[in-house]
Amino acid sequence: PAAPSHSARARPAQLSVHAGTASTMKFRATFGSAAQLTKLVVMLDKLAESCAVHLTADIVSFQLPPSASGGVQVAAELAQRSIFLDHRIESRAENNRITFFVKLTNLARALRSCSRTQSERVQVKLTKKMNGQPTLTFEIQLSDAQVQVLHDVPIRIVQDPAELQPYSEPEYSAxxxxxxxxxxxxxxxxxxxxxxxxxxxxxxxxxxxxxxxxxxxxxxxxxxxxxxxxxxxxxxxxxxxxxxxxxxxxxxxxxxxxxxxxxxxxxxxxxxxxxxxxxxxxxxxxxxxxxxxxxxxxxxxxxxxxxxxxxxxxxxxxxxxxxxxxxxxxxxxxxxx
Structure with a gap:
């Protein structure tokens, strides 16, 4: 691919989050390839236990605060088009954004399964269980059998913008x-x-x-x-x-x-x-x-x-x-x- 445009200036995270629940938000996507996303999440899992995830129409981003990653602030961003063949997102939050916290070990385990299996189709969607728990559900349709494998990853939807303050990327005066x-x-x-x-x-x-x-x-x-x-x-x-x-x-x-x-x-x-x-x-x-x-x-x-x-x-x-x-x-x- 062509060389990216290099920029050394960090882009601060958007912290405007309106109150919402999984029932008022919708997200569904079909993977093109889960390999790069899997490797990214595995890398982050080596640095921290959990992270904040932002889903928008254009990007999937991850943020780790210094307190959780050995004093080093970490942020990552992937273009939606580089991961999904198609995706749909609906949210009442600003910029049509869904923000949640997730344990990286759980997310890495589900993504590894998506990457390793010989699947005909892999989808991920935001669901809500009977007990009210919001969940990322990975649906893996195996290509060699009429079998569907499900992985549920519990998440916690961000309700208060103050929760994201420790995750915001730093700004420097120098x-x-x-x-x-x-x-x-x-x-x-x-x-x-x-x-x-x-x-x-x-x-x-x-x-x-x-x-x-x-x-x-x-x-x-x-x-x-x-x-x-x-x-x-x-x-x-x-x-x-x-x-x-x-x-x-x-x-x-x-x-x-x-x-x-x-x-x-x-x-x-x-x-x-x-x-x-x-x-x-x-x-x-x-x-x-x-x-x-x-x-x-x-x-x-x-x-x-x-x-x-x-x-x-x-x-x-x-x-x-x-x-x-x-x-x-x-x-x-x-x-x-």
Whole structure:
């Protein structure tokens, strides 16, 4: 598929939720392939026990709060067209949205069954049991027999917007100083091995990103691939180990002054760098979950906001080329000051 449009700016979650019940909401969809969704949910299941799920006409999104995922905020979004052949959603909530909480182990178990069986058709729908429990029901029609397999996954519909506050994606004031570099998918997988080796030497890893601006011009020319990402650890001020990824693309974000004057070329300045020190076990856990799930990746943006956060946004291949709706998973790592 074509390369996605890279953006390092996070999109905050929509928190407007009107009171509703499963009886006033409808959702039904037929899977094209459940493989990528299964791998995503399996990955999230390695990080937290439960999550918030948002269903809209265009996307399926997941959110994990820092308290549930080892201090790392996680959000993921898949285009509906990349998962379902057809789908229908009706809700009284804003943007025709259905939001609920679900235990990831239960959801992963149902999706694994959908992916592994030789099925003629797999559907998922929102139902309500006799006891009033809202449920995601997966209906698997086996192709080699007139047998239908059902998996019921209990969920809890969100009634109060305040419940979603811990799940909302963070906003940062230091975006002007951020440096973002693009990592090909093979480097994202290799990064896991690098970080795992560094874990034995230190509790923290220092990441430094350089945007590759030519000296004296202050401009990183498109296609130059001069950006770099360096990872460095120290042990007892005696041993220093570092790994540098060179020849990367950088993501150029116009400054606020540039936006006001309609000019996206800033005044000449030297090459820029941004640094962030993060807890290495948090970074290792996130990378391990990505690689172990065998989820298909396109590329990733590593965005460093000095003294604020390290953001790793991994783009996933999407079949929604017509709608241009990207699929991705993003990790927000707090920095050690």
């Amino acid at each position: 975006a002007a100083e951020a440096i973002s570099v693009v990592l090909p998918q093979q480097d994202v997988r290799g990064l896991r091995n690098v970080v795992e080796r560094m874990r034995v030497f230190s509790e923290y890893v220092l990441l430094t990103a350089s945007d590759g601006r030519a000296a004296g011009t202050g401009v990183a020319a498109a296609g130059d691939r001069n950006a770099k990402l360096k990872l460095q650890v120290e042990k007892d001020n005696l041993v220093e180990i570092s790994t540098t990824y060179r020849g990367l693309d950088s993501v150029q974000l116009p400054s606020s002054d540039d936006d006001q004057h309609g000019d996206h070329i800033s005044s000449p300045r030297p090459a820029l760098e941004s640094c962030a020190r993060v807890e290495i076990k948090r970074l290792a856990r996130a990378l391990q979950s990505l690689v172990a799930s065998d989820i298909k990746m396109h590329s990733a943006i590593c965005c460093i906001l000095p003294e604020c956060a390290l953001i790793l946004k991994v783009f996933l291949p999407s079949a929604d080329e017509v709608g241009n709706q990207p699929s991705f998973v993003v990790f927000y790592f707090p920095v050690q000051l």
